[in-house]
Amino acid sequence: MEPKDYLKDISEIKNLMNKSSRFISLSGLSGVMAGIYALLGAAYAYWLVSNSTHEYLILDGTVFKLILLDLFLVALFSIITAVILTTRKAKQNGSKIWDTSSKRLLINFLIPLVSGGLYILIILGNQKYGQTGALMLIFYGLALINASKYSIGDIRYLGVIEIILGLIAALLPGYGFWFWVLGFGVMHIVYGTWMHFKHDKK
Template identity: 75%
Template sequence: MSSEDYLKDISEIKNLMNKSSRFISLSGLSGILAGVYALIGATVAYWLVINQSYGKLLLDGWVFKTCLVILALVALLSVATAIFLTTRKAKKNSEKVWDNSSKRLILNFIIPLITGGIYILIILGQQKYGQTGALMLIFYGLALVNASKYSIGDIRYLGFIQLVLGLICAWFPGYGFWLWVLGFGIMHIIYGTIMYYKYDKK
């Protein structure tokens, strides 16, 4: 066996091991759409605040409650889109959607996310609103970094960016809305576009 064949065999074995331990069918397009949903939701929320509350978010009014509903809808649409597009991509590549690697990915993603969600609900119940945007970015970043070892490694970089934005947001809470838009909107679109051309469009 020549050295070239030997290296080729090693490369194939490595690829098989990566496929068996990582869920690699995540769709870049789902990241783009998640960013678009976030921008649309942020635009609607901003319009409500500016036009209905004279530029101030009334924390006990219907505007604030409507903004929370918009946030929930953005999250729901993002998750539904990710499931649909990822399932379609996996079937197209003749890969299993629900196996040990995808189970590990989801578990490692939702633990920090659910923990953060519960904590945010607790502090909202205590009427501590100032750090909500920062906490969303930080816990989401932790979820991405934690899940990256069971999927495409590139998502860890999106996680690091979200963490940095979250910390900046904690330091400058007055810019929380715009940092949230940057993290969940613009960065998702940039990340999704890179992933689409790197992994999806081959």
């Protein structure tokens, strides 16, 4: 057997090992849809605040509760869409949607995300709203980086971008909303489109 045949065999073995240890059926279109949901949710939240009679959001206010519901619906629709599109892609690739790699991906994604979500709820309970957008971006970015070890490695880059946007938003708290729109809305659409043409179209 020639040396190039050995190299080909080693490359194939490496690819098989990567597929068995990484969940590669994530859909780029789900990222695009998540970005669209985020933009729609942000537009509704902006409309609510703009038409509010209160100068500041208060925890027991109707506007604040509607914004929390708005955020929940954005997250819910994003999750449902991701599950549907990822399941469809997994079937097309002949791979399982729920296996060891997808479990590892989910666990490593949820640890930073849930921790950050609980922390944000704690500070909101103390009526500290200024850093909410920045914290959401930072913890989401950490979750993406942590999960990238068990999925498509390119997700790490989106995580880094989200963290950078979160840190800038922390420096400019008055613009936290717009950085949230940029991170969760625009960046999801841009990154999801890139992932779709890079991976889904193959």
